[in-house]
Amino acid sequence: MTESPQLMWANFFEFSYNNYSEKTPHWFNYHNNQHLSYSPTLRWDQALWEDLTRQMAAAGCNTILLHLGDAIRYESHPEIAVDGAWSPLELKGEIQRLKTLGIDLYPMLNFSTAHDLWLGDYHRMVSTAKYYEVCADLIAEVVEIFDRPKYFSLGYDEETAQHQRWYDYSVVRHRDLWWDDFIWFNDQVEQYGCRNWIWSDKIWEHNDEFLARMPRTVLQSNWYYPDNFDLDVDLAAAIERGIDLREPEPGLEREQTTPLRAFLELERGEFDQVPAGSIDVAASNFVGNVRFARQHIPRQRTFGFMQTYWRPVIEEFREFHESGVRAFAEGVAAWKE
Numbered sequence: 001m002t003e004s005p006q007l008m009w010a011n012f013f014e015f016s017y018n019n020y021s022e023k024t025p026h027w028f029n030y031h032n033n034q035h036l037s038y039s040p041t042l043r044w045d046q047a048l049w050e051d052l053t054r055q056m057a058a059a060g061c062n063t064i065l066l067h068l069g070d071a072i073r074y075e076s077h078p079e080i081a082v083d084g085a086w087s088p089l090e091l092k093g094e095i096q097r098l099k100t101l102g103i104d105l106y107p108m109l110n111f112s113t114a115h116d117l118w119l120g121d122y123h124r125m126v127s128t129a130k131y132y133e134v135c136a137d138l139i140a141e142v143v144e145i146f147d148r149p150k151y152f153s154l155g156y157d158e159e160t161a162q163h164q165r166w167y168d169y170s171v172v173r174h175r176d177l178w179w180d181d182f183i184w185f186n187d188q189v190e191q192y193g194c195r196n197w198i199w200s201d202k203i204w205e206h207n208d209e210f211l212a213r214m215p216r217t218v219l220q221s222n223w224y225y226p227d228n229f230d231l232d233v234d235l236a237a238a239i240e241r242g243i244d245l246r247e248p249e250p251g252l253e254r255e256q257t258t259p260l261r262a263f264l265e266l267e268r269g270e271f272d273q274v275p276a277g278s279i280d281v282a283a284s285n286f287v288g289n290v291r292f293a294r295q296h297i298p299r300q301r302t303f304g305f306m307q308t309y310w311r312p313v314i315e316e317f318r319e320f321h322e323s324g325v326r327a328f329a330e331g332v333a334a335w336k337e
Contacts, residue, residue, distance in 0.1 A: 008274060008304025009332055010063035011056055011325075012108075015071035016082055017043050017312040019115040021167045035312050038117055042071055042084035043312040052313070052321055057101040059329035063304065064098065065153055065197070067108040068142065069118030076137040080120045088145045095146065106197070107142050110155025111135060111185055113171040114163045126171050127181055136188055143192045151219065152189045156182060157199030178202075179213055186215060195219055197274070203262050208253035211269040220271045221306055222262045227282035229292045234260045264296060272301050277331070278308040279324035286324075286331040294335070305331060 020036040035043065053064070072091055073081040086094075098105045110116060116123040125131040143152065159178065164170035173181060189196045196215075200222040203210040228234060238245055243256050257265050266273055275293050277286035286307050293302055307328040311317040 005303070006062075007302070007335070008063040008306075009060050009328075010065055010274065010304055010306040011061055011328060012065045012067075012276070012306055012308045013313060014067045014069065014310075015042075015044060016069045016085070016118060018070055018082065018118045019067065019110060020117060022117065022169060040082055042082050043314055044071065044084070045314045048315055048318055048321070049313050051318075052325060053098060053101060053103065055322065055325045056328070057103055059325055060332035061328065062102055062104065063306075064103055064105050065108055065151075065306065066105060067110055067153075067155065069109070070120065071118075072142075072145075074138060074141050076141045077134060080118070080122075080138075088141070091145055104150075105146075106149050106151045106153065107146055108153035108155055108197075109135075109138060109142060110153075110157070111181075112156045112159045112199075113173065114158040114160070115155060124169065124171075127173065127177060132184065135185070139185075139188045140192075143189075143194060148192055149194055151197045152192075152194040153197040154182075154185050154189065155199060156185075157201050157223075159202075160205070183215075186218065190217065197221065199223055199276070200262060200266060201259070203257060203265060204259060205256055207255060207257045207265055209255075211265065214269075214271070216269075216271060218271070219274060219303060220266050221274045221276040222259065222266060223276040223278070223308065224259045224263070224289060225278040225281040225285050226260075227284050227288060229260065229288045231260065234258050260292075263293065267297050267301065270301065272303050273297055274304045274306050275302075276306040276308055278310065279320070279327050280308065280310045283323065283327050286327045287334045290331040290334045305335075307331070 017035055018038050023037045070080045070082050071085050073085045073087050095105050113126055122131055122134050159172055161172055186196050197219040200220040238258050248254050263275060275289045277289040290305055307324055309321055309324050311320055
């Protein structure tokens with residue numbers, strides 16, 4: 001790819017938060033977060049959001065990636081919307097408000113089967129003619145709302161049986177079907193002049209296949225949330241888990257890599273990257289990602305960094321979100337060290 005533009009200092013949020021299980025089993029208590037189950041009502045506090053965006057702007061944020069999901073009352077498919085969903089006009093107003101803060105807002109519609117609950121009934125129609133029709137309609141409408149954005153994320157993370165083990169309804173595309181659908185979605189975005197931006201965790205279990213088949217036009221956000229950035233420690237942990245990181249025999253593919261070493265594999269494949277960290281696991285993670293990338297990813301393929309939160313934007317999680325913004329500011333400062 002060409003030389004990278006000004007760094008994107010990005011934050012990622014989910015709008016409606018309907019991206020996980022239709023209902024949360026009584027035994028499931030991930031980070032004490034019972035909001036992972038479906039809600040027919042929008043979970044969003046605009047006053048908190050405006051506070052957070054002002055804090056993010058002050059911390060150096062110039063980009064927000066927002067998973068829209070069913071929080072928009074799409075004109076093409078209003079049946080998807082939850083109660084309280086925004087109109088396209090309201091979303092356009094938010095795009096402009098953020099511009100006054102110096103922040104570009106980019107859309108995500110996550111079409112991973114692990115995170116497509118927002119599609120309503122259509123999430124049970126994956127890879128059918130109706131599914132493609134609806135998804136194409138939604139992408140086209142979002143492109144229009146955002147006036148052909150430079151970036152459009154398709155998400156596409158965690159489509160594994162393991163990640164859906166506590167769902168009531170789970171679907172996993174494998175082999176050529178996964179790739180055929182992915183390329184179809186990528187073409188839908190690129191036909192409008194937008195650049196697809198995805199989560200990169202597919203590479204963890206399909207390393208060489210990913211390097212061979214993933215279009216180089218796709219912007220990659222490998223996500224890594226722990227606080228260890230020592231490659232030797234990572235290697236030792238991989239060996240304990242039975243992950244073989246040695247060069248395979250001639251003619252064989254290297255199937256697995258670790259989430260940390262995936263940054264190196266993506267660089268080996270000459271992909272442009274926006275490394276993604278999170279406040280979700282370790283407060284020091286985001287600044288660690290920034291320092292690791294400075295050492296291991298050339299500037300021309302470093303397109304930015306992204307902080308993630310994985311909680312709904314509601315008052316219950318104000319301190320959690322604000323602590324993430326503070327950690328984000330530390331990462332911005334570390335880049336200038």
